[in-house]
Amino acid sequence: MAAPGLLLLCCNFICRCFRSKTKDTDDTVLVKESNTVDAAPSIEVNSGSGKIPVSPLRVPPSPLRVPPSPGRFSMSPKLDRIGSVHLTMRQAARATQNFSPSLKLGEGGFGTVYKAELQDGRTVAIKRASKEHSDALRSEFRSEIELLAKIEHRNLVKLLGYVDKGNERLIIAEYVPNGTLREHLDGVHGSCLDFSQRLEISIDIAHGLTYLHLYAEKQIIHRDVKSSNILLTDRMRAKVADFGFARLGDNEPGNTHVLTKVKGTVGYLDPEYMRTFKLTPKSDVYSFGVLLVEILTGRRPVDSRRSPDEKVTIRWAFGKHNNDETMDLVDPQMKEAVDAKIFKKMLNLAFQCAAPTRADRPDMKSVAERLWAIRVKYLKRAGKE
Structure with missing residues (x-):
């Protein structure tokens, strides 16, 4: 205070x-x-x-x-852009080596951010919601993510996908190196x-x-x-x-x-x-x-x-x-x-x-x-x- x-x-x-x-x-x-x-x-x-x-x-x-x-409204992509990266919770865990501290990029307002290597060779950032945010976002997470997925600007980090399963909420975003x-x-x-x-x-x-x-x-x-x-x-x-x-x-x-x-x-x-x-x-x-x-x-x-x-x-x-x-x-x-x-x-x-x-x-x-x-x-x- x-x-x-x-x-x-x-x-x-x-x-x-x-x-x-x-x-x-x-x-x-x-x-x-x-x-x-x-x-x-x-x-x-x-x-x-x-x-x-x-x-x-x-x-x-x-x-x-x-x-x-x-x-x-002219630049908003179709909603299917949110499907550009599809991951299950198991695949996300594998891509981050089970959310290894060695791959941690930092802490954000949403939770912890990890570097992730996908099976197709792409590198992305995966943000894992803290328990506090996961509980608070339970009702609004998907609708807000769908809106954020339509943002397209060279000076904004792109949202590529998300995982909403049980008590886990992940955001998959572009990796900025x-x-x-x-x-x-x-x-x-x-x-x-x-x-x-x-x-x-x-x-x-x-x-x-x-x-x-x-x-x-x-x-x-x-x-x-x-x-x-x-x-x-x-x-x-x-x-x-x-x-x-x-x-x-x-x-x-x-x-x-x-x-x-x-x-x-x-x-x-x-x-x-x-x-x-x-x-x-x-x-x-x-x-x-x-x-x-x-x-x-x-x-x-x-x-x-x-x-x-x-x-x-x-x-x-x-x-x-x-x-x-x-x-x-x-x-x-x-x-x-x-x-x-x-x-x-x-x-x-x-x-x-x-x-x-x-x-x-x-x-x-x-x-x-x-x-x-x-x-x-x-x-x-x-x-x-």
Whole structure:
């Protein structure tokens, strides 16, 4: 209980300071509060109105990576896509060597994730629900899985199948081979992420979340956006993973939130969600803002090993920014010279996403567009375009 209390105190600090200083206002317009629908209730551990500075730049289309946004229903595959991997419980156990700890990839909101080798040679990830989640999901597991199976986006981990047998519930997903974003920020995989890679990863994540909020057949709020839930491919493309905490919207006009017991990860949790139990897509936006600060600084959102004034990264970063010490926030692992203007633009966007009240946050589509505009400026300033 201490950690959430600490976060609320920090959020109060940011709330007082949030409007005290905004830099780089040469690229701002006003964005209206989103009217998108929010999600349905769930269990566990978290408005107002206003306007916010946002980039007016017309973002040029990506030549390669950002296809035009689909219509709300146009990209959903047929339901039979969920049958792309059929496994029995016995086959799943064999593929994971009886859920061997040696094949464990990590822990997620849904349960434990294992690397699995199928008989046809394919490698997949199998997520085994914890007993707590297995019991809670008994009535809704299959219907929600069928909906998640229709998600198709290059920046979202694909669901390939599931097992629902007795007390066991498994999710079979694509295997993403290059570890988590957090591991790369920690240097676990050797080389450090350079600034360009961090910018591209941020754009990938924003596009994945935008798809969930706007273009899935039913609106999906991820609810646990964090660096350990971002997987990287061999080509350093980012994929958002772990929909174990995700909630589905009902798409009814006029619905702006859902009451739900708080679930998520300390450090990334939307303070307004914690206070009101009202979940909206802006809760994901807040988490993304915290994640963006993490990407830029390399620091975890909460680090109890640091001094009290540096323990909560978003509070420490905002204080530095307010004192004109922004470039002190650059991850020291990046040995390159980082463009100060570009860095500050990304940091300003991160702070806007992590505003204490959701009305002061942009929606994910605006965030993705602004990041793309920053990318265009970065490439021009670096002489790469």
